[in-house]
Amino acid sequence: MVSFPVVYFASPLDRVTGTEVWAAVQDVELTVRLHAVVYNPQQAWSIPTGAAVSQHIQLINNAAVQAADVLVAVLPDTPSIGVGREIELAARMGKPVLVVCPDPETRWSLADVDTVDMSLPDDQVESEIGEWFAQLVRKEIEDVS
Secondary structure: OOOOOEEEEEOOOOOOOOHHHHHHHHHHHHHHHOOOEEEOHHHHOOOOOOOOOOHHHHHHHHHHHHHOOEEEEEOOOOOOHHHHHHHHHHHHOOOOEEEEEOOHHHHHOOOOOEEEEOOOOHHHHHHHHHHHHHHHHHHHHHHHO
16 A cells, blocks of 8 residues: 655635635645645634634644644745744754745745745646655655665
8 A cells, every 4th residue: 555645735724815826726735635645724624704713723733734744835926924834833843845836936945945836837837746746755765775
């Protein structure tokens, strides 16, 4: 039986607007699901509009980041404090992190994360994400050997 990594899939919860942007986030998640078991906090929580958000949600999300093998974050042109915090947490834990966003060289050049430019054609984004997972598997095999 093949072992798949567990991925924490981070994306802005409350600020993704426009169907094209939302479709891009969903496309990335579908590609990741081909290579991994995915935990997506957007599907874990249902928060009514205007509701105060409990800090317990972030504590549970932090526990999920800790339990995951890797973190994949999608950051379209949408600011997000929570996703940045999750990226930092996973990186501090030494977990592999992949950030999918437009213009990653400018935005993430100083961070210790891998990136994929989501403004590339869809098939190229899918290919680069697949290659990232393949590299993880090769590294895991080398570490076991």
